[in-house]
Amino acid sequence: MEEFLYQASIYLAAAVIAVPLSARLGLGSVLGYLAAGIVIGPVLGLVGAETENLQHVAEFGVVMMLFLIGLELEPRALWDMRDKLLGLGGLQIGLSTLAIAFVAVMANQPWTIALAVGLSLSLSSTAIVLQTLSEKGLMQTNGGRATFSVLLTQDIAVIPILALLPLLAAAPPVQFSNDGSIMRESSVTEVGGHHETLSLVEGLPGWAVTLVTIGAIAFVILAGIYLTRPLFRFIHATRLREMYTALALMIVVGISFLMMLVGLSPALGAFLAGVVLASSEFRHEMESDLEPFKGLLLGLFFITVGADIDVAFFLRDPLDLIGLALLLILVKGIILFVVGRAFGLRGRDHWLFTLGLAQAGEFGFVLLAFSTQQNVVPPALAQKLLMIIALTMLITPLLFIIYDLLSRRIGEKQPPVEPDKIDEKGPVIIAGIGRFGQIVNRLVQASGFKTVVLDNNIETIQLMRRFGVKGFLGDPTRPELLRAAGLEKADVLVAAMDDPKQVTKLVAYARRQRPDLHIIARAYDRNHVYELYQAGANDIVREVFDAALRAGRYVLENVGLSEYEAAQAEQTFYHHDRQTIRDLAELWIPGVPTAENKEYIERSRKLEKDLETALLQLAEENAKKSA
Template sequence: MNGFLFQAFIYLLAAVVAVLIAKRLGLGSVLGYLIAGVVIGPLLHLVGNETEDLQTFAEFGVVMMLFLVGLELQPRTLWDMRTRLLGLGGLQVLVTGGVLTLLGIAVGVPWDVSMVAGFVLSMSSTAIVLQTLGEKGLLKSDGGQSCFSVLLFQDISVIPILAVIPLLARPELIASQSASHSGGHASQAADWMSGMPGWEVTLITVAAVGFVVVAGNYLSRPFFRIIAASKLREVFTAAGLLLVIAIALLMTLVGLSPALGTFLAGVVLANSEFRHELESDIEPFKGLLLGLFFITVGASVNFTLLWDQLPLVAALTAAVMATKAAVLYGLGRMFKLQGADRWLFALGVAQAGEFGFVLLSFTVQSAVLAESIAAILLLVIALSMMLTPVLFILLDKLIIPRFNRVEGKQSDEIPEQAHIIIAGLGRFGQVINRILVANGHKTVVLDYRADIVDGLRKMGMRSFFGDASRPDLLHSAGLREAKVLVVAIDDMPRALEIVKHARRENSSLHIVARARDRADVYRLYQAGATDIVREVFDSSVRAAGYALSATGMHPYDVEKSKNVFVQHDRAGLRQLAPLWREDIPVFDNPEYVAKVKEITGAIEDAMLGNRGAFLDELDRGWTPPTAPAGS
């Protein structure tokens, strides 16, 4: 059974089973996909030679991913990143490529082979790193943004590397060689341009990029308005895919990276009113193709060659990853990345990447590297990619919890106590602290980010460095005597630890906690929080008020309507919290679903059917029968 349906069944089954197991073990989806590929490929031989063809197809997931990343970045944001993009990214490629070249020469490898291999291995895995950073919510951090800048510059640098490789052709390898792996999207140089003068090639390239920018700004909106007017969701989805594929095809025709072209298109469309619709339509295809790409990487590992050359491959992999991590750590210090962000940057992009498959194939075709050397380097790339999720686990479990001690920064001594303790000094905690202090209250503020604590001290905001989830630090801040604890951190596992410990130690403590969504509200409620604030709830209610005002409703009625909704929603949370269970999806919890229907009906009745009666009651000081748990 080698038909299409059987192969599709094998790939999908492997993906679902492996990813579920990996996620349950805390290993992340990427490692699950890679393991699935190894199992169905080299171990069980359930998939055959079609893996190479699938890998070329699956690499389109990287193209879609960069398009979606571009949609999140407005041109102004990209311009603000220029220092990291050119500085961090440029130095990473040049320094890493140079160091690996020197190491190759030092062990007797010819300089041209060392240089090509060095710059090929200087590339990192955009797919794995961005997927993992997104899953862990680290993409917006300083370390995550630095990783993204390096990855984006690497994608751009593929273009000049492809241009230089043919100039290094070795006479003894001039005979045409077939690549060990499919060339992929980025290696398909435009044959029709090969005989043109350099200035014509440059002009065509600039024209293609200019067309993407102009079309994105002026042609895409009318196009999508026409599509949207059809009111057919599947047509809009098809139009979104058509846009991505058309840009990728255009970039391929002029010899550029399709991923770079679609990223540029995403940036251009970042301000479009169709941005969110495009994201929601393309996201499922991106996720599926990226998963398929990771599976094909695992399935393409040549275990026969790996076992034969295991000491060499292991040594090369360790040398490449250690060299890249050291260079990245040094650049992180140069660009003033702090603590955990520097380690995230150093380890996050220490692997070789998927563009290495593309470049190695092109080096063999161009008679620069022998097939035997390329096969070894392919194993190094695949092995380093498979080790990347392990590095992220190491980062999560060992390095980040201890990085303060690694940096020599100890928790501050807290010489005073207060009746109000605030855990977290980000944008959420800062506002709370400012209001409390402005009203004459003394607070003790804790945060584990030394740079933020030091910076706010310079501005006159008294705060202390330390991890508020540590019981000894909470006690030194006066936990047992405190009246109020504000948990303003956005790390839910740590927030739950703090709330549970604080409730055990001080039963009368009033705990105000920050939540991201309803599930977090329920977790914090069960942990013992008194008042729970959803991050965007108040702003969403305000936005709804603006929308009601725009319909012509009187401002007085708008405010009363908002108050009715807030009161009912908060009272509903109080009723739903005891019914929520961590181990059962809410849609499979019949008691929870029934209560949601009941509460929804009551709110609709209040807002529509009996609006006048409820607003009159509100005028007379109506309040819900029990105090709510969260807002």
Template structure:
């Protein structure tokens, strides 16, 4: 086992950087690594079945994260492109492939239809990974591709339900019991149990997950939080497999349910590394599982089949792009991105064999065709980048699939100070991503309808999940000076484009913020104390205008002195002298102002 792990890691470490350097993308690098270590090249690894089952957790985690990025309201807003573009693509592609196979082969219509449905799906893993790497996911074509993929992922459930109805042979008990604990029950009972399970996932995610997350977050043990996040994904996978449903769709559903949860950012950053590793392992196993012996035995037939699959998808997708009024470059990107078979084809083909729709030979043939189409797919995007300038890409405004990262301001800290800032910006129409590291505060604020998320804003991965790459402004309103400086250092190092505003706890903290060269800071008690001082002047007989003017002069002078003192902070002798000089200057300024006002009064009288 350790030897195989070493081989996989070594292959990835060598192949992926080379592929990236050549502009081919990491997905193609993983696939090539799998081909090289597989049984038909260097034969470093053998049967990939068990490894692929484990690696499919990468797809499951990816769909969980996709679900986390889609609040139910956002999903509802996307219903038209999902149902329109996605529905058209799956139905038309499946019908065309069904017709071609029925016309040019001896397969029964049931088998032809099952093949059409299996090959109609594209690779969620490859498309999302490739578009994200190239910065194309937020283009018009990227957003539409995402909608199509989402429909395909949802369509897996009804396709799986349809397969038993297409059986052309007798389904034995062993075939029918494909890991499901309820396969022996009547169909109506299976439907009821499946529905009840989905409802339980929805209700559990909505009402039970938050208290558990809050309890774990209060321990301040990050590894336990990570363990619980992984537990959720694995538990849903096992549960969905136990009732014969798609684990990937179950994890997606759980992600959507948890999308409104205050711990959503933390979940995302904890699962992301595991998803990346397991997706890489999945791509390697796909490459290693290609049956090159079958390819060598039937090179012409398989080559034409792969070409026909890609061609059919290109034609169908091009037609959809045209009727949906995409620009030329965006339509071509949309068409090329989705022109391959998908990982769910392996799941559907295996299920079709278990339901006596496919035989072993057909499953092996489809596996090779789909795997080769996945191998070719990244090259299509490379061709797109070569022949089409990025200046033609039309980014969609406010179509970011990241969590709440529209007109983007990130507010770190939502206590008494941060809430005032938040209310002001929200009242002006800005949408915020708000982070707070106190589980109790997050829970309290969310009870009043505010969208606040749990997490430590000093963590690079959390800021990235909150959309820092696209954000314009980061406001730091936490009440711990050390934590404020940590957040600033993280932001300046990894997100140098961000404008930074910060809350200063006291004068010493203000010096540190000035030295950090951020865009602005405010001392938390200064403004309120200054306004109270102005009120005091009025009660002492000074006119309102004069009192406000005195306050303005004081504020301007104090800010100037503050910045001068920041330059000598740390040198006690120079600092002491600067403080005394500042006080004398302030007295002189105020005295000059008083003399000027008195002179004006004398002139007027």
């Protein structure tokens, strides 16, 4: 018990120290976990032989991650991805395998070993890449979806690869010695006597294995459709919150175990179960129950990868190993670049796809270990390849940093678009037809007034035209476009663009050109309100102010106030806040944090007390009326 608590303390302390530090430095959590493992393992020697056993447990985090990803994908969405799964993913695996195998053949390896190495190194790290994409909010980008498609294809491809590797063994009795030479023995005796493994397909003919495998997959699908709902309803009747967690864990563990019994990947089985349950009303319940386990187990997995690195082996020839790791990343990166371009990826998405998948992955550990057991890859070569895989995984966070730098520099390369020729004029010009501008435009047009809509997003303009709303493409801040839209004769200008700087720029220009024009501007926050006041806006609307004010009124109605009293409180707050903004705008100094502006803070406190006094007086007046 003492040993367990000691090891648990070491792992947790390493994670708590290294991961927040890595995240604060902008390196991501994955690199922090890997660095923590290296420090407590090979550097300080605080952990030892138990790392390998822990790694088997931690790999279950990858299984949970794929189950949770499956919960986000309904079967219809998965079917819609078939082109990317078969085309993008299949092409990447095939070309990467051939390229890596060719390099291995050039290094004087037999074709069987070269093919096994190519298959093992062609797969990327599902755990690291998906974790990083989620942290950076890149999963919903085109590059993120393409990356996920390839990772999913790779996970599925593990199954046929495991079936193919034994066929590459020249003769089952042949084993390799530690130096890589072949040991010629007529038979191999397993240490410790006869070893039995749990399997539903061992010793069965090929047709029977196929039937059992299909039956297991069918059972998972049918159980997900017909058994999970009654089970969750039964658990719900107990009113025990922890039983939800127990049931969610049981589903993932049970499906993984069943997949292993029929020789399939537990991760693939978990993903399939997640897809089946994606349309279930209990989906969000399972997500919330399993998310903490997934995060901890994935973190533990990365720590064990770092702790398991053989520093002595690395130091014997570090330049060779680093060079081979960089060569692997380069080869895969070139193939990914070509494949991504062929499938229409451009700009940021293209670089995310290329750099995000250039490493080798955790399935490489599994495939190389299996290849060694099947006498396909010599142990000495396998050890070297495992080190190369670990190094590429360590380099992966740096690749994402390179992506961030490239992303800031290149931006999204949009094709040049000529602005539309504006052939209409009206009393109201609306610049920006996003969520905010759409509502303004609908209200004004429905009231019988003509509007001229400007926006520089071609997709938005085309979408609005489908709904019968005519808009003109172009940058609303360009003087010639504003003149063509009738700025000189317009009554009202609504600056409703998404970019606060563009809104301020437009307001300042319009005020210089038309001192008499009424300008209504969309503000991002309070500081932006002050900027717009100085730029010359007449009416300023904060994005969330009115919605939040309405929500506050609903709160008051449900804690004891009548609808009339809540509405009065809302109006009092609204008028007081408008006056407060005007007063504070005179004290606001551009570029100076409000926390350092003493006069601003003092005035703000006084105005807040005035608001409390006004609301208390209102409450007293209402109480007298009701009495």
